[in-house]
Amino acid sequence: MPAGADDATNWWDSDDEYRIVYTPELATGNATIYGSAVQRPDGTLMGAEDPPRVYPQNACPEEGLTLDEARQLACQILTTVELLEGWQR
Secondary structure, eight states: OOTTOSOGGGOBOTTSSOEEEEOOOEEOSSOEEEEEEEEOTTSOBOGGGOSOEEEEESOOTTTOOOHHHHHHHHHHHHHHHHHHHHHHO
């Protein structure tokens, strides 16, 4: 997770208006990948990260992803969607 996001379930802004929610990290050979969304206190998702995003960190685009890393990235995207759908229920 990014700096400052020690506990994704309680990472609220200073006015308690929203929180940034992060999925578990996935480390690949070239990148660390995590997903995120902005959630209001009532559980709905809001604009800044809507749709939810998946971030490859420290990626080397010129090297691309191996087939295994591409599969892991696809799994992380699906995990992000499943978690967010669960949070909205």
